[in-house]
Amino acid sequence: MADNYSVEAAELLANEALHLPILEAVPIYEQLLATFPTAAKYWKQYVEAHMAVNNDDATKQLFSRCLLNCLQIPLWRCYIRFIRKVNEKKGVEGLEETRKAFDFMLSYVGADIASGPVWMEYITFLKSMPMRVQAQSTQEESQRMTAVRKAYQKAIVTPTHHVEQLWKDYENFENSVSRALAKGLVSEYQPKYNSARAVYREQKKYVDEIDWNMLAVPPSGSYKEELQWMAWKRFLAFEKGNPQRIDSTSANKRIAFTYEQCLMYLYHYPDIWYDYATWHAKSGAVDSAIKVFQRALKALPDSEMLKYAYAELEESRGAIQVEQPAKKVYESLLGDGVNATALSHIQYIRFLRRTEGVEAARKYFLDARKSPNCTYHVFVAYAMMAFCLDKDPKVAHNVFEVGLKRFMHEPGYILE
Template identity: 35%
Template sequence: MNTKEKGLTTGPWSLTDQGQLAELKLKNKPYDLDSWETLIKEAQTSALIRGRMLFEKLVERFPTCGRFWRIYIEQEMRQQNYEEVEQLFQRCLLNVLSLDLWRCYIGYIKDTKRAQDGYREKLVQAYEFALDHIGFDPCSGGIWLEYCSFVKSGEVQGTYAETQKVTAVRKIFQRALGVPLISIEQVWKEYNIFEQEVDEVLAKKLADEYLRQYATMKRCSKEYDSFSRQLNKLSPAIPPMGTTQEHTQLQLWKRYLTWEKSNPTRTEDKTLLAKKVMFGYKQCLLVYGHHPDIWYEAVSYLENASKSANDRGDNTLAKQFEEDAREMYSTAITNVMKGNLLINFSFADFEEWHGNSEAVTGIYESLLKVEEIDCTLVYIQFMKSARRTGGIKTARSVFKRAREDPRCGWQVYVAAALMEYYCSRDKNITFKIFELGMKKHGDEPGYVLAYLDYLMHQTDDNNTRVLYERVLSSMPVESTQEIWEKFMDFESSVGDLTGLIKVEKRRGVAMKDELKGNSTVLLVDRFRYLDLFPCSNTELLSMGYPVKDKSGSVGLYSDQQGSSGRDWLLARPDLNQMMPYKPSAAKGVGMNAVPGGTFPLPTACATMLLQIPPPDCYKGPFVQVDELLTLLEKVDLKQSSSTDHSAVSSTTAGKKRTAAQDQDGKDDDKNQSIPQNDIYRARQQKRVHMATT
């Protein structure tokens, strides 16, 4: 590596501000696809060496993404680095069954081998190589048709050669008709045209022979297309994120895999069925290779297929399926599942089941070299496996290594001690291991509780009490909550009331800061048993005894409830009433406008606004609200009140006089002449006259 290349590896790779920002983001989020896309665009326009460095990091992070491999290869092809291109194909083709990547491979053969001798033979080999690996893909119909067209276009001389060419094309078509291709109708049409051109009589016979197979594949193609349209086959494999989209895609993939396992083509060839199912799993793992359940399901299918073949007496096929399962495990733990404990443990059990003890040891040894994982569980499973394969002495040697490893936790001491107790039946060794662990992990509440459980099951009351006193006198108070609870349970079960009350008082003194004078909670702990309490949940909460939900344990103190246990009394916002905020530049009708966006109005207000006419229906006049309020502020209410009172009095008196005058003048009104145009008064006078007569 020259000086220029060394400089590129030590500092930031990107030369742009946007690219350097993406690099900084990738340090915290190494699978951030947007940042990688930014760097890919820069790499495609960079110098060869700089671009190659970025692409190597890219395919190292996403080794199963066919799109990223194709971009890398096309970058090298543009520079005519054909030797490098072929090395890249060797690295990725067999492991990445991506249709686009294999199309790129065929295109490379066409472009670079055309001028060489034996070009047609090399291209035929490329097509065969590609279809052997991706020919089961329902979307590979284009490659099948290209292959048929290429073979048909070959010029041959002589009847024998022509017959050989026709036979070769016919076999390709018939192989394609055995796959539920999306373009199966076009393949069938092209096949019929081909046979008609060769021999019409034979064409009719072959069409009748393959018609049923075509109908089956057409049905399967439609079934596949019904749920595969939403399948995302191009996304890079990233660790599980728990998103809704991820869950939906996983369900679609599992539906597809279940469909493949159901043998929709009704083939009787078990090997062919297994190839189709495993092709589906490999396609799924290109996108969800970080999900251990997909790997395990794939291997389990192969193991079941091996067992079924063995039951049928086909030992050769059973051995083949077994080797395929072993290869699948090896592929997993050497790539994205390298540090996954579940798959490594499953692989170790697989090898142990088949009697390969050396392979089992190699798996655990390789796993212990991975620095990113917690090796405690690895040592525990290694001990158990070593005991099964090599006996208790072999397991003890693994435990010795675990004690010397500073990364190992206290759980390995508990596992080793209980293994000695249940397997060798030697209580002295068990006791020594527990005491050895107390020297190193005596301040771990979990370890102390495990040790206490062992002693209590041995009915060794004296040593149990000694251990309680020893731990409670040396451990910090904030770490002794569960130990005090277990001590009270112990005294309640095997001691007398005097001893129980003494322990209760000592607990109250030791944890007085946490109890804050609330001694009733100690009484509750005295009488509770498992998840049974002497009070209702409401009563417990009222006295400051926090109770967790059914999914959690019940204890005296909880970080979520606070040290006082009365946080439940505090008012909490009702998050169900939160309204969605919608950024908007314009203010919509019926929306509560705020700077930068709008909030929906309450349901009642929104319903009322929908029922009344919209604002544009009112043309005016419009009240000047500010001026109206200013005018109301200037009104003297006291003066206005006295004036209104006098006005009301004079008005009342005036009304009385008017009423009297009206009563006196009723008779006169009868004799008054009525205007000619007053129809209302004429009718009224007529009714009065008719009533009196």
């Protein structure tokens, strides 16, 4: 593993940055986060360093860089703290901004098992919103109660560490509003809450196996990494089973959320990116799958497996788009052609035949075979394609003949 992924060195740097003035700490944080872009704890520390000296613009910038890739409760609570602070003196407008920020936050991390305190904070915030004019008080009070009720009703059907407390609070809330109405509402939500609580107890077993402090490093094959990879796989399988029997849109949102969290830790694992993109594609969300592949290739630009999978998906979208993303991916795998692998030649020939026809594939093969790095596998693949797909035994025979002159000393070729 490359030295710059040393966890010990990263922790030392983070600790050093903690005790430096912000201007001196910035390059350290930037270095850390260039290596560990999904390390929520370092983003949080970086943000808090700016918040401590009231660098509001810098803080906003940082949040815009990290929030959507780091779906982690402590970081997002830090965001809410910041939003509340900058809006506290802005009156009604500030309160509305804060409410929107809570909604934004809960739409991203409201499904987290640790989101209970966020729901509680949001509900407390809604309850405390002041009313403006006495004449409007009845209507406003009614709207406020409706908003609080809606928040509670979302919170009590979410499996979190605080689901039982939230349920008790909800019962008290409904009884304080109207005992007559409370009975009906409580009995309506009781089974939904029971289901959330049961799922929480199951979910907790999977969550407890995960190391939430782990930094995303390239896999080195260690036993601990293997355990974490397996723990995440089990957790994802659990979520995919839709244990709460919620509607498919909500279930898919939960699964996507779990994948996003998983990638904060298994950022360098091509199979996780691949599974995530494939899951999207199978769910019919091809555009989302494409976006995941694009992110994956930014994270792992050297992964050939991801490139081939991405090219295949782009190609499967039907009509060849003007910008031909699939072709570009295949061309990137060929590079300058000098160091191209046999596999990249073969896959490109097959791609050309599928998309541009037999002649385009033939032309490329004639060029590729001149390359000093072109192995016998390319000849075999092209000959078999001509024979099996183009039904042209003559071309196949000729290719094998030409190859024989060049690869006479290759037992593998003779056997083919």
